[in-house]
Amino acid sequence: MNKKTAAVIGTGVIGNGWIVRLLAHGYEVKAFDPAEGAEAKTKEAISKAWPSVQEMGLADNASPAAVTFYPTIEETVSGSVLIQENVPERTELKQKVLKDISRYADPDTIIGSSTSGIKPSVLQKGAVNPGRIIVAHPFNPVYLLPLVELVGGEHTDSPVIHRARTLYEDIGMKSMIIEKEIEGHVADRLMEALWREALHIVNDGIATTEEVDKAITYGAGLRWAQMGPFLTFHLAGGDQGMRHMLEQFGPALKLPWTKLEAPELTDELKEKVIAGCEQHAGDESIAELERKRNEFLVKLLDLVEDYWPEKKEVRA
Amino acid sequence: MNKKTAAVIGTGVIGNGWIVRLLAHGYEVKAFDPAEGAEAKTKEAISKAWPSVQEMGLADNASPAAVTFYPTIEETVSGSVLIQENVPERTELKQKVLKDISRYADPDTIIGSSTSGIKPSVLQKGAVNPGRIIVAHPFNPVYLLPLVELVGGEHTDSPVIHRARTLYEDIGMKSMIIEKEIEGHVADRLMEALWREALHIVNDGIATTEEVDKAITYGAGLRWAQMGPFLTFHLAGGDQGMRHMLEQFGPALKLPWTKLEAPELTDELKEKVIAGCEQHAGDESIAELERKRNEFLVKLLDLVEDYWPEKKEVRA
Known part of the structure; x- marks a missing residue:
């Protein structure tokens, strides 16, 4: 064997x-x-x-x-x-x-x-x-x-x-x-930060769960399949890269652009979030959504691997 | 005309x-x-x-x-x-x-x-x-x-x-x-929440900017090009969808899984972030990275549009 x-x-x-x-x-x-x-x-x-x-x-x-x-x-x-x-x-x-x-x-x-x-x-x-x-x-x-x-x-x-x-x-x-152990490691901490903010936005009636999903899917999500937040900002800084970005937008860290604590997960908020997702999914079952997700991911991975930052040459 | x-x-x-x-x-x-x-x-x-x-x-x-x-x-x-x-x-x-x-x-x-x-x-x-x-x-x-x-x-x-x-x-x-106006609107608030957490992680020496980027690009980023955080969690909840998700992981909102305030943008942190990005970009210019990003996005958009949640039928 x-x-x-x-x-x-x-x-x-x-x-x-x-x-x-x-x-x-x-x-x-x-x-x-x-x-x-x-x-x-x-x-x-x-x-x-x-x-x-x-x-x-x-x-x-x-x-x-x-x-x-x-x-x-x-x-x-x-x-x-x-x-x-x-x-x-x-x-x-x-x-x-x-x-x-x-x-x-x-x-x-x-x-x-x-x-x-x-x-x-x-x-x-x-x-x-x-x-x-x-x-x-x-x-x-x-x-x-x-x-x-x-x-x-x-x-x-x-x-x-x-x-x-x-x-x-x-x-x-x-x-x-x-490098250093920490509760929740790294990727989930990043997702959790975004998720807490998303819950606040829904809780405050700013946007629905579907609109929040759109805010990711049609924008940053398309970039993040290929390039993470740091390199994305590096590009956004123009020729000076991240240096310009931090000089120009560093002060924005002081602006109240996120809610800092997790919202109380009230029954009302729970129901709002659940209903939003169920409505968004429409008559598609979880299994159907999963099948579609997998089919997509296979194609996306085939596409994206030539475009990850470490890959210096793109195949013809 | x-x-x-x-x-x-x-x-x-x-x-x-x-x-x-x-x-x-x-x-x-x-x-x-x-x-x-x-x-x-x-x-x-x-x-x-x-x-x-x-x-x-x-x-x-x-x-x-x-x-x-x-x-x-x-x-x-x-x-x-x-x-x-x-x-x-x-x-x-x-x-x-x-x-x-x-x-x-x-x-x-x-x-x-x-x-x-x-x-x-x-x-x-x-x-x-x-x-x-x-x-x-x-x-x-x-x-x-x-x-x-x-x-x-x-x-x-x-x-x-x-x-x-x-x-x-x-x-x-x-x-x-x-629905309701708010400083920073929605998408940037979500990105800003993730970005603050990313800065903390780098600042605390948990991971480098490149590792943080990987945490997005090879994981959630691949999903987010097609499905936002809410629908992603809806799927993660199994047959019961978001309801199960909130019941099981709702309490995690109380865990210290994100740093809640933006870190002080010290010169040291700035240099760390800049150096990380420059190293990650290697000898590729911003223009070259941009060209590659665009080429990728064109292909990704062609691929992904059949897989966005509102599209019920996938073309053959």
Whole structure:
């Protein structure tokens, strides 16, 4: 058997996303989830996502069937070059599961946690060889979106992070290394800042959820698929780039252009936000919206990868 | 002559962007800018941008030469169906120019201000027939990005906003109507919230500007070109949509996942941000980055328009 083996612990939406990504890159996947019907749900998730990864391009030896569930963590993690943990976002639960994983994993095997909020040093507590437990936070849909945030904890040294980077880039990801651990990491903090402001705007009756979505989709969103906020502002500064931008618009940071605290999530605000989304989605089901999103993302990724800043030459 | 005529007052980057968009849609454009060399700069901007709008598809009667500069506001605005003001972002200056425009324009002609921050009621002060002065805030590059924020002031009634919507949609824009005027409108408030958080992250040494850009470009940015933050979360909530999302993640609003105030823009932070961008851009000039951005946006727009939420059927 020529395949590399990875283990996925916890097979909700994120865990299944990892499974699809690993399978598409030719991995053999060992999975564990104590929930009833977990294996059937995973099979369903794989067949739903497979056309998308197929269109992205599969590894030669990729097979959607190369996943096996095991009844214990011990059996699941043995022989894996990468172990990905995706259990619910509760600190004690994650600590317990990671401790178990670390006990049975080969001593150097990288253990990535998909946590969206918890610091790696907290997750490392009580584990065997804790330095190889890192945060490897992906984005939904995991099998399409390339971003993974890599964060080491107090026991992690830089060779571990670099080994991890190689492993995740081997499965087609773009790794973003976060220098200092912080709750919520980076990408979600950025999204959360925008999201809080969006909630204020809706709460204050300035615009509807649909109008707020338009404000992103038809404007900054089109740019952000290809260039982040810093480089975008760098361009907006003209020949002088960011320097001119900061000199001209730096003072705007003092203007009251955002609401600074999160609004109280009242029942009224909740209902407003929910109704806005449901109306916006119209008669399209979540599944239909998801299908369309995936189809789009496949095409967008094919288009955009030649235009990311690090790519110096655009193919003809 | 079958062409519609529009007037553009102030021909900096934004004014020239409007000129290119209007020309591409077959308009005759009358322009005014008292700065020395303004006309030559506009011609240069048009020839630089023309290949992009050509690839997007031109109106039958479009001509890059259909722009004429006039020496006074009075001569510029007469006979125009739309007047777009783009003078520097200083309240008194804008008020003075808009007052002049309103004096010479036909009484019902819509006057759109490109202001990114000032409320329309403030701009309307002292003008003739002030209700037709509205905010029509575009996004750079104006000839490619479709978003325009439309905001009426205290003198504006809803027929004016709807006439404005028709005018801007006639030149290929997606209009977002903002119900209540507010400093900074909506899209920039959202971007500003994200931008403040990004500055904090860089300031605190959590990640570099390049890593922050990656956190957007390879993740949320790919989604936001097609679907805004609300609909994105609606999907993330599974079958229950936004309702589940708010129940599960609403409490996260109480977590310290963003820094709430803008950081002090110290010289050190400035230099860090500038250096990060310059390093990220590498040896590519702003012009080269712009060319690549435009080429990408043309292709992205062609791809994405079939996938925006309002489009129910995807073409084969």
